[in-house]
Amino acid sequence: MMLFLALAAAAADPAPVERCGYRIVQSYPHDATSFTQGLFWEDGHLYEATGQYGRSRVARLDLKTGRALIQTKLPADQFGEGITRWRDQIIGVTWQNGEGHRWAIKDLKPLGNFRYEGEGWGVTMVGDSLVLSDGSPDLKFFDPATMTEQKRITVRFDGRPLAMLNELETIDGQVWANVWMTDFIVRIDPATGEIVSLIDLAGLKADAGAKGTDSVLNGIAWDAKKKRLFVTGKYWPKLYEIALADCR
Structure with missing residues (x-):
């Protein structure tokens, strides 16, 4: 709750960080x-990865x-x-197991751990x-071939470390991150860790008809060819473009 209030207050307070709202282009099941x-x-x-013990999967969706x-x-x-594409692989991580997976993107068959x-x-x-978030304010950078850690950066909003960075997507060189348990997405400069934009998606969960405290915003995908931005959430019956x- 304190994180949400801090972000909400920052979003309303003039500062040299871009603030954006949104409009719905289209919704999908x-x-x-x-x-x-x-x-x-x-x-x-x-491509989507899901959580929960006994129900976790990676899938190609229509x-x-x-x-x-x-x-x-x-x-x-x-x-x-989370999952990401690297060459002809999908690389995914798990929450507390300390084990990651590789799958062939053509058929999702396992390639190793x-x-x-x-x-x-x-x-x-x-x-x-490969950049990994772990719930802390740090983003960890790895060599995707060996998973050797290369460096870390601390993500900061208005000079203060920001934790609870969840699902990640890279768009035009910036890292976009869902902030867990909030309606916010932040855009991060991966060279410095500074947040350059704050995107407020308030109201989208209600539009989706999602209920419950676990049904939070999570999931960002970018269609680079058609310049389409998709978002969804946990247990949401809708996905949005x-x-x-x-923006101001």
């Missing part, structure tokens, strides 16, 4: 049983129906988290590095 943890767009399809065209389940004792320290929340690619609006 989304599986309301999916505890969305990771989302990205590639070659005409959405945008128009929200249905899984192909999927691979995680072991029942693992809680799936790897280990890392700490929790796994969101992942994205920035240049040649949105456009930023009223």
Whole structure:
């Protein structure tokens, strides 16, 4: 609650950070049983990772129906988290198992596992590095081939560290991150960790008809070819294409 109030207050207070609202371009069906943890767009399809023990999966989705065209389940004792595309692979992490997975993007067949320290929340690619969020204000940079840590940066909003960074997506060189348990997405300069924009998606959860405290905004995907921005949430029955609006 304190995090939400701080962001809300900052969003209303003039400061050298861009503030944006949104408009809905289109909505699509989304599986309301999916505890969305990771989302990205590639070659005409959405790819989604879901969480919860015994229900975690990675799947290729049909945008128009929200249905899984192909999927691979995680072991029942693992809680799936973020995913990202690297070369011909999907790389995904788990919450507290310290184990990551690699799947072939063509058929989602397992290619191997790897280990890392700490929790796994969101992942994205920035240049040649895989970037991981873990619930702290830090983003960790790894070599995706070896998962050797390269560096860390601390994400700051108005000079203060900002934790609870969840699902990640890279758009035009900036890292976009859901802030867990809020209606906010932040845009982060990956070179400095400074937040350059704050996007307020208040009202979108209500529009989706999602209920419950766990049904929070989570999931950002970018269609670079058509310049489409998709967002959704945990247990949401809708996925949205949105456009930023009223940026100031």
